[in-house]
Amino acid sequence: LAKTTQPISMDSYEGQEVNITCSHNNIATNDYITWYQQFPSQGPRFIIQGYKTKVTNEVASLFIPADRKSSTLSLPRVSLSDTAVYYCLVGERDDKIIFGKGTRLHILP
Amino acid sequence: DTGVSQNPRHKITKRGQNVTFRCDPISEHNRLYWYRQTLGQGPEFLTYFQNEAQLEKSRLLSDRFSAERPKGSFSTLEIQRTEQGDSAMYLCASSPAGGGANVLTFGAGSRLTVL
Numbered sequence: 001l002a003k004t005t006q007p008i009s010m011d012s013y014e015g016q017e018v019n020i021t022c023s024h025n026n027i028a029t030n031d032y033i034t035w036y037q038q039f040p041s042q043g044p045r046f047i048i049q050g051y052k053t054k055v056t057n058e059v060a061s062l063f064i065p066a067d068r069k070s071s072t073l074s075l076p077r078v079s080l081s082d083t084a085v086y087y088c089l090v091g092e093r094d095d096k097i098i099f100g101k102g103t104r105l106h107i108l109p
Numbered sequence: 110d111t112g113v114s115q116n117p118r119h120k121i122t123k124r125g126q127n128v129t130f131r132c133d134p135i136s137e138h139n140r141l142y143w144y145r146q147t148l149g150q151g152p153e154f155l156t157y158f159q160n161e162a163q164l165e166k167s168r169l170l171s172d173r174f175s176a177e178r179p180k181g182s183f184s185t186l187e188i189q190r191t192e193q194g195d196s197a198m199y200l201c202a203s204s205p206a207g208g209g210a211n212v213l214t215f216g217a218g219s220r221l222t223v224l
Contacts, residue, residue: 034212043113043200043215044152087151096142096165097213099151 004088009104018075020103022088025069033064033071036087038102044087048073075105083107113216115201121222122191129187130219134203141184142213143176144200145169152200158184159206191223 005023012018024033032051036044048055050062050071061074075082087102114133122128134141139160144152155174156166160181170176173191178184188195198220202213 041198041218041220043202043218044213045215046212049212085151096154096157098154099144101149101151 004090004100006086006088006100006103008101009106011106011108012078013108014079015077018078018082018105018107020073020075020086020088020105021070022073023070024088024090027068027090028092030092031068031090032092033062033068034089034091034097035060035062035073036089036099038085038087044099047086078105078107080107080109113201113203113214115199115216115219117219118217119220119222121224123224124191124193126191127187127189128191128221129185130199130201130221132184132186132201132203132216134183134201135214136182138203138205138214139181140204140206141178142202142204143184143186144202146198146200146218147196155186188221191221193223196221196223 032049034049035047037047038044048057048060048062050064052064055062063072083106085102085104087099089097116131120128142157143155145155146152154167155170156176157164158178161178173189176186198218200215200218202215204213
C-alpha cells in the first residue's frame, strides 16, 4: 500500500478556502485517492474519491496532478463545523483501507 | 436503513474481564471491517469479512481478540482477558464488495475503558 504524508495540523478562519495537500510518491497505477473526515467521538466519514484531474462534490473538491504523486483536498468557505481530522488514503478499490494520523484542521472564528 | 449500528456505545470493565461488541452493517453491504482507534491516532485496521469469510487479520489482533460474522450479516468482536492497553474506540464499517468505489461507512464506535 502506498504511504501518504500530510500535515499534522492546520488552522484557518471561517469563510476561508482550506487546501490540505497529501503526498503519495509511491502511488500505483490502480490506486485511487480517498479522503475521509472525522469528528470527535464519531467514525470517519467519506468525503471524496478520485483517480486523476479534478473531482468535485457538494462538500469538497479534489485536485490530482498528472503525475498523481500528490493530491489536494479543497474545502470552500469553511465554517466552525469543519473542524475535524481529515485523512488521505491511497489504495486499490478493493484493498483494506489503512489510515494514517490525518490532518487536524482547526477553524477559528 | 439506519446505517452502521454498534453496541454498546460505551463499556467500562475491569482488567481480566471479557467484553463483546456487536456491529450491524448496512444490510446490502457484504464487506465488514473492524478498526481500533486510540486518542490522537488514526483508526488501526484489525480485520475484515466478506460475507461470513474472514479475509484478513492484522497482527494487532492477538489471540485474545476474536471476530465472527456467522451468517454474513452482523458481526461480533470479543476481547478476552482485557488489559488496560485495550482501552480504545472500536469502530466497525461496511461496504459493498467490488464494483463501484470501495467506500466505507462507519458506525459511531464502541468505546472501551479497561480499569
